[in-house]
Amino acid sequence: MVAPRRRTSRRAAVPNWPNTTKAPGVPSTVGLGMRNGTISVLVIEDEADIRQLLRTMLEREGFSVTEAMLGRDGVRLFHQKQPNLVILDVGMPDLDGWQVLERIRDMSDVPVLMLTALSTERDKVRGLNAGADDYLTKPFSRVELLARIQAISRRQVQRNEPIVSFEDGAIRVDFSESQVTLDGVPVVLTPTEYRLLATLVRHQGQVLSSDQLIELAWDDPSGLAPSRVKYAVLRLRRKLGWGDQDDGPIETVRGFGYRYRARAR
Numbered sequence: 001m002v003a004p005r006r007r008t009s010r011r012a013a014v015p016n017w018p019n020t021t022k023a024p025g026v027p028s029t030v031g032l033g034m035r036n037g038t039i040s041v042l043v044i045e046d047e048a049d050i051r052q053l054l055r056t057m058l059e060r061e062g063f064s065v066t067e068a069m070l071g072r073d074g075v076r077l078f079h080q081k082q083p084n085l086v087i088l089d090v091g092m093p094d095l096d097g098w099q100v101l102e103r104i105r106d107m108s109d110v111p112v113l114m115l116t117a118l119s120t121e122r123d124k125v126r127g128l129n130a131g132a133d134d135y136l137t138k139p140f141s142r143v144e145l146l147a148r149i150q151a152i153s154r155r156q157v158q159r160n161e162p163i164v165s166f167e168d169g170a171i172r173v174d175f176s177e178s179q180v181t182l183d184g185v186p187v188v189l190t191p192t193e194y195r196l197l198a199t200l201v202r203h204q205g206q207v208l209s210s211d212q213l214i215e216l217a218w219d220d221p222s223g224l225a226p227s228r229v230k231y232a233v234l235r236l237r238r239k240l241g242w243g244d245q246d247d248g249p250i251e252t253v254r255g256f257g258y259r260y261r262a263r264a265r
């Protein structure tokens with residue numbers, strides 16, 4: 001079994017691409033980082049020449065740049081600065097780029113552009129599975145760098161658009177009204193049950209641990225035992241007519257947590 005990509009509630013709290021940023025216009029990239037406020041970039045790269053090159057290219061576009069020459073410093077600076085974008089080298093002496101990416105992904109959905117000397121398909125797949133947003137293969141040109149950043153920012157703007165509802169044939173969850181319907185009939189849920197369901201469907205296909213669910217769905221998560229989630233899931237399944245069986249839309253993933261199946265039965 002492939003370990004699930006971890007998610008925590010803190011991810012949402014870390015600011016990523018500014019909401020106000022519009023997708024940059026096509027032909028000119030001048031001032032890319034200045035539109036609607038300065039975009040901060042954290043560059044994590046052990047080679048001084050490349051750090052300097054990135055700084056020059058990015059600052060010319062109006063980005064504000066912070067540099068880290070080691071993976072560990074990068075993680076620490078990520079905490080401190082909460083940048084809008086991370087440019088992350090794969091080959092580094094202490095923590096490599098994959099390890100740094102994993103630590104960043106534990107905290108945040110911030111866009112990450114991986115910098116790699118390897119252009120093989122395998123590395124690309126590995127990085128995208130690990131949660132990288134895009135790739136830049138060394139050596140790169142200024143035009144390539146800015147094109148990658150533009151592509152990421154466009155996707156980020158789309159990602160920031162609020163999702164108003166979820167529907168998969170089994171249920172419909174209206175996030176703006178906090179209402180759940182089953183075949184068009186409203187289902188009465190407690191606020192916690194609603195938030196639990198909303199959290200699961202928002203992360204459809206991903207396994208969330210009991211601790212993560214407590215943090216995301218309970219009003220006061222302090223000191224709650226993981227068994228609270230178990231019983232809430234049981235109640236939710238019953239209210240939604242999915243019985244006590246585990247083959248319904250809400251799946252128990254033994255040893256990991258719970259997942260709303262990618263496709264309902």
Ligand code: CA
Binds near residue numbers: 046089090
């Ligand atoms: Ca390197």
